[in-house]
Amino acid sequence: MSSPGCELPAVLSNSRTRVVFGAGTLAELGTITKREGGGNVLLVTDPGIVAAGHVDRAINSLRNAGLKVTVFDGVEENPTTLHVDAGVMAARHHSIDFLIGLGGGSAMDCAKGINFIFTNGGKMSDYWGVNKAKKPMLPMVAVPTTAGTGSEAQSFALICDPITHRKMACGDAKAACRVAILDPDLTRTCPQHVTAAAGIDAVAHAVETAGTTKRNNVSLEMSRQAWTRLDAAFEKAMRDPHNDDAHAVMLLGAHLAGAAIEQSMLGAAHACANPLTARLGITHGIAVGVMLPHVVRFNCTGDDNPYAVLSNDPEALAQRIETMLEAGKLPRRLADCSVPEDILPVLAIEAAKQWTAAFNPRPVGSGELLEIYRKAYR
Numbered sequence: 001m002s003s004p005g006c007e008l009p010a011v012l013s014n015s016r017t018r019v020v021f022g023a024g025t026l027a028e029l030g031t032i033t034k035r036e037g038g039g040n041v042l043l044v045t046d047p048g049i050v051a052a053g054h055v056d057r058a059i060n061s062l063r064n065a066g067l068k069v070t071v072f073d074g075v076e077e078n079p080t081t082l083h084v085d086a087g088v089m090a091a092r093h094h095s096i097d098f099l100i101g102l103g104g105g106s107a108m109d110c111a112k113g114i115n116f117i118f119t120n121g122g123k124m125s126d127y128w129g130v131n132k133a134k135k136p137m138l139p140m141v142a143v144p145t146t147a148g149t150g151s152e153a154q155s156f157a158l159i160c161d162p163i164t165h166r167k168m169a170c171g172d173a174k175a176a177c178r179v180a181i182l183d184p185d186l187t188r189t190c191p192q193h194v195t196a197a198a199g200i201d202a203v204a205h206a207v208e209t210a211g212t213t214k215r216n217n218v219s220l221e222m223s224r225q226a227w228t229r230l231d232a233a234f235e236k237a238m239r240d241p242h243n244d245d246a247h248a249v250m251l252l253g254a255h256l257a258g259a260a261i262e263q264s265m266l267g268a269a270h271a272c273a274n275p276l277t278a279r280l281g282i283t284h285g286i287a288v289g290v291m292l293p294h295v296v297r298f299n300c301t302g303d304d305n306p307y308a309v310l311s312n313d314p315e316a317l318a319q320r321i322e323t324m325l326e327a328g329k330l331p332r333r334l335a336d337c338s339v340p341e342d343i344l345p346v347l348a349i350e351a352a353k354q355w356t357a358a359f360n361p362r363p364v365g366s367g368e369l370l371e372i373y374r375k376a377y378r
């Protein structure tokens with residue numbers, strides 16, 4: 001890999017999670033896991049990742065290192081406490097001592113959720129918030145198969161309530177991964193629509209973290225470095241599954257954006273997206289992508305530009321995001337996502353209750369969020 005943006009930036013050197021980055025690094029999973037103290041591993045993943053052959057390659061690497069492996073492949077998109085409970089059963093049955101999350105954000109979040117309950121007992125809602133686990137947790141390695149959520153950089157598990165579909169953000173320093181393996185060979189082979197939705201989610205993380213009320217110098221540097229990479233590589237990765245460098249740069253950009261969330265949280269685009277996913281089943285990245293240009297414009301009034309670290313022209317930033325949506329063949333209006341218009345006021349009330357709404361640079365209540373939804377509608 002030789003393109004600009006392929007080098008590991010210094011801003012990651014103080015992270016809790018060590019990054020192993022490069023094409024083919026999945027083959028190092030076994031030796032890395034062994035070095036981190038694993039002996040009896042639960043590999044958490046989903047059926048799509050099994051079908052893609054990634055799980056077999058992971059198992060081979062782990063067994064070659066002399067490790068015992070149990071696979072839990074019952075994860076689905078937006079995992080609920082039911083998925084976590086099923087994984088905990090497998091963990092208990094095999095008395096595991098190490099967790100691996102292999103997949104998109106759903107598999108990595110589910111692995112973290114399993115870690116909370118397996119080590120600390122109780123139920124997922126007991127850990128809703130920050131640092132509520134009292135006992136030690138198992139070490140974990142994450143291997144993302146999409147350049148998207150950046151969950152491998154975070155100590156948060158996002159787990160849904162199976163009845164209300166509300167996302168519980170359960171964060172704990174002990175849940176952070178020891179190592180993240182960023183192997184662009186895994187993300188290259190994703191279907192184009194998955195690459196697009198995941199990629200625009202990463203873009204939204206870079207943009208929203210750059211503007212929140214919680215941003216700091218470290219998170220701003222992460223947001224900036226994430227944006228530079230995603231901006232440069234998005235179209236190339238979309239067009240060409242064989243462009244190794246573009247996929248590598250996207251994966252690193254998504255990781256940096258995920259690391260920025262850890263410090264800076266998120267904003268109104270994520271607050272608006274969550275009810276669209278919970279109520280109408282719209283894929284997270286698609287929902288975030290539709291909302292993001294409108295949130296950028298809403299947050300930049302008069303001379304205010306909370307995104308100055310990314311661009312000194314907020315309208316140009318919003319238009320650049322719209323170009324990315326087009327390049328990814330992603331919807332640009334809620335009306336194109338089968339959203340009934342009369343549900344917008346209900347969504348706005350739910351969006352106002354999302355934890356991310358509190359960190360948006362411009363204060364938002366249900367009235368402001370309804371205004372943003374209406375702008376995004378047509």
Ligand SMILES: [Zn+2]
Nearest residue numbers: 201205270288
């Ligand atoms: Zn997101």
